[in-house]
Amino acid sequence: MTKKERVMGAIRGPKPDRIPICIVWDDGYIARAAGVAQWEFTYGGVQEQVEIQLRAWQRHPDNDILRSWTGMNRGPVRRRFIREGDREFIVNLDTGEREEIGPEGIGGLWDRPIKTSQRHAAVQINSTDDIDSLIPEPPDPDDLLQTDSYVCLRRLVQAVGDEAFVAFNSSSPFPATLSHLGGHTPGLIVLHEHPDLVEYALQRQYEIHIAHLRAAAQAGGNIAWPCCFFEGADVLNPDVWRRLQLPNLKRFVDISHELGVLTFLWFLGDCLPVIGDIAALGVDALVIEQPRTNYSSDLGQMRQAAGNDLCLCGWNWELDLLHGDHAAITRSIAQQIQQAGAKGAFMWGGPPLTDEYDPNVIQYMCDEVVRLGTYDNGAN
Numbered sequence: 001m002t003k004k005e006r007v008m009g010a011i012r013g014p015k016p017d018r019i020p021i022c023i024v025w026d027d028g029y030i031a032r033a034a035g036v037a038q039w040e041f042t043y044g045g046v047q048e049q050v051e052i053q054l055r056a057w058q059r060h061p062d063n064d065i066l067r068s069w070t071g072m073n074r075g076p077v078r079r080r081f082i083r084e085g086d087r088e089f090i091v092n093l094d095t096g097e098r099e100e101i102g103p104e105g106i107g108g109l110w111d112r113p114i115k116t117s118q119r120h121a122a123v124q125i126n127s128t129d130d131i132d133s134l135i136p137e138p139p140d141p142d143d144l145l146q147t148d149s150y151v152c153l154r155r156l157v158q159a160v161g162d163e164a165f166v167a168f169n170s171s172s173p174f175p176a177t178l179s180h181l182g183g184h185t186p187g188l189i190v191l192h193e194h195p196d197l198v199e200y201a202l203q204r205q206y207e208i209h210i211a212h213l214r215a216a217a218q219a220g221g222n223i224a225w226p227c228c229f230f231e232g233a234d235v236l237n238p239d240v241w242r243r244l245q246l247p248n249l250k251r252f253v254d255i256s257h258e259l260g261v262l263t264f265l266w267f268l269g270d271c272l273p274v275i276g277d278i279a280a281l282g283v284d285a286l287v288i289e290q291p292r293t294n295y296s297s298d299l300g301q302m303r304q305a306a307g308n309d310l311c312l313c314g315w316n317w318e319l320d321l322l323h324g325d326h327a328a329i330t331r332s333i334a335q336q337i338q339q340a341g342a343k344g345a346f347m348w349g350g351p352p353l354t355d356e357y358d359p360n361v362i363q364y365m366c367d368e369v370v371r372l373g374t375y376d377n378g379a380n
Contacts, residue, residue, distance in 0.1 A: 300340060313348065330372070
């Protein structure tokens with residue numbers, strides 16, 4: 001069974017030969033798994049980013065989906081590392097400005113403390129005109145396709161070919177909306193005082209994300225990866241979430257499917273109270289991870305609430321992976337397969353991996369998913 005067939009079997013049946021694996025990673029883990037420094041991925045350029053992502057993907061042969069770090073609306077990397085004789089620079093490709101790297105080398109530049117971003121300026125939200133002045137118009141998908149990020153996604157898809165699906169991150173409209181409204185807490189205050197205006201603002205923000213969805217689909221991306229966080233039932237009343245998100249998510253999923261793109265919804269937070277709504281949206285898979293506050297990410301409860309058709313993703317505890325606790329890793333995999341994956345409609349996913357994680361431990365996780373998640377009869 002091919003990687004694509006395995007994933008589609010988990011999503012729509014019949015049950016595949018084994019549980020598919022979708023490693024969720026960031027650029028730090030990609031670099032570590034590929035055996036390079038993170039700055040090489042960040043500053044190396046389009047073709048280097050393609051090659052490094054392919055090397056990271058090949059590090060785990062049983063990883064059935066390549067989750068691209070490029071081709072997403074975080075903005076293209078517009079800086080490049082260059083050498084001129086014995087001098088080294090980071091060049092801003094938009095402005096031409098360059099910063100020379102000192103005797104400590106680029107590693108020293110990379111290791112500088114991250115500066116705290118400036119506080120959001122206070123904003124006054126009283127009308128839709130205020131929203132229009134804060135949230136930009138959606139970009140033209142054809143223009144996006146010319147940026148490094150989408151050129152990289154297209155090349156990555158071409159390099160993978162028919163072997164596997166390539167997922168692209170379409171990010172998180174709700175946190176982005178709050179950011180436009182002054183930040184997380186100020187934005188929630190606006191939501192309390194003017195829910196109709198936040199509803200309008202979220203619709204505006206989704207238009208931006210849909211433009212990126214269209215560009216990624218044109219670039220050949222197979223799986224959209226919209227993300228919900230700061231909006232679980234541990235933060236928002238479920239009825240508020242249904243009012244704000246359901247119509248927008250439904251439109252996003254429908255457009256994805258019209259474009260021939262699958263939708264994996266990554267939900268960080270308490271989704272149990274709304275998992276029935278999520279199942280009804282028609283998303284192709286629900287990706288969750290360990291609980292962060294006082295809520296449950298129990299896969300048995302998820303399966304009972306969502307029914308047997310929604311594809312769920314299993315997860316390991318972060319500390320088990322960070323500490324290389326093989327027994328605990330195996331225990332979580334076995335338990336969650338029994339709770340939610342015995343009949344199919346199941347993949348293995350999180351947690352999201354950073355450069356803190358040892359690829360050898362992640363390979364052990366993959367090996368155990370294959371060992372424990374191989375079905376006796378993939379046709380039944």
